[in-house]
Amino acid sequence: MQKIVMSEPMLGVIELRLNRPDKYNAIDFESMDxxxxxxxxxxxxxxxxxxxxxxxxxKAFCSGGDIKVFHALKTQKEAYQMLSKMGDILYELMTFPVPTYALLNGVALGGGCEIATACDFRLAKQGVSVGFIQGQLAITTGWGGATMLLEKLRYDQAMYLLYSANKILVEEAESLGFIHKVISTEDDFYSVTYKFIENSLVTDPNVIRAYKSIKVNQWKQTGLHNRMMSEIYNCSVLWELDEHHQAVANFMSRKKE
Structure with missing residues (x-):
């Protein structure tokens, strides 16, 4: 099964669609690959x-890591191998040579918010919920999301989202600078977002790449990858603790009720 479906909705614009709708588009190892x-x-x-x-x-943009799959990872080493693997992928997304757009067609939670953060722009459907909920599971963002978020948002705005670990509506997230545009449910979500993207780009790809490279070079000079890996290591340490495993067990039991 193709868990990432590629298409080209506009000339020169590639769309990668997370394709596990029955799992709220959660990420597993095959999705990563x-x-x-x-x-x-x-x-x-x-x-x-x-x-x-x-x-x-x-229903979902991405609900984060597949909790049933990753709950099998118990030790710090096991966790770090998985977390750093996805962290490397999100670093590639963060430093991608052309503009990147996260189209939040549905809920974005945990790692889903980290994927969205790695993108340059975040457009969302009205009434959708987002949240860096990792703190509710006694861990931090595990794919480099906090480091990336602090590059994108003002410090207090970013830390509000991280410290609270709350789910919020995209309308509030827009006021915090995390969401750039909310699309009314009365409109066709993809028609509006595709038009927004088309209108926001000049025709010459060389110009687009040149502008993106200015920020990417800055991120590389300030050691973005190393900073993300440090964050990921800290998460892996928390992952091994009983508090995390108990929180996940409680979460999974509530879902079964």
């Missing part, structure tokens, strides 16, 4: 102007 290969396959295309990340279906 396919996302990595997809990014590698397109990043050097000379005609590429933009990249879109979105989710299949109407």
């Amino acid at each position: 396919q996302l990595k290969l997809s990014l590698e396959a397109i990043k050097d295309r000379k005609d590429l102007k933009a990249l879109i990340i979105t989710g299949e279906g109407e």
Whole structure:
């Protein structure tokens, strides 16, 4: 099964769609591998102007890591191997050579918010919930999300989202600067977002790449990858603790009720 579906909705614009709608588009190991290969396959295309990340279906953009799969990881080492693998992928997304757009067609929670953070722009459907809920599971963001968020938002805005670990509506997230545009449910979500993207880009891909490279070079000079890996290591330490495993067990039991 293709867990990442690639299409080209506009000339020079590639869309990668997370394709596990029955699992709220949660990320598992196979999803990671396919996302990595997809990014590698397109990043050097000379005609590429933009990249879109979105989710299949109407319920979820991405609900984060597949908790049933990753709950099997118990030790700090096991956790770090998984977390750093996805962290490397999100670093590639963060430093992708053309603008990136997260189209939040549905809920974005935990790691789903980290994927969205790695993108340059976040457009969301009205009434959708987002949240860096990792703190409720006694861990921090595990894929480098906090480091990336602090590059994108003002310090107090970013830390409000991280410290609280709350789910909030995209309308509030827009006021905090996390969401750039909320699309009315009366409109066709993808028609409006595609038009927004089309209108926000000049025609010459070389100009687009040159502008993006200014920020990417700054991130590289300030050691973004190392900072993300430090965050990920700290998460892996918390992952091993009983508090995390108990919180996950409680969460899974509540879902069964």
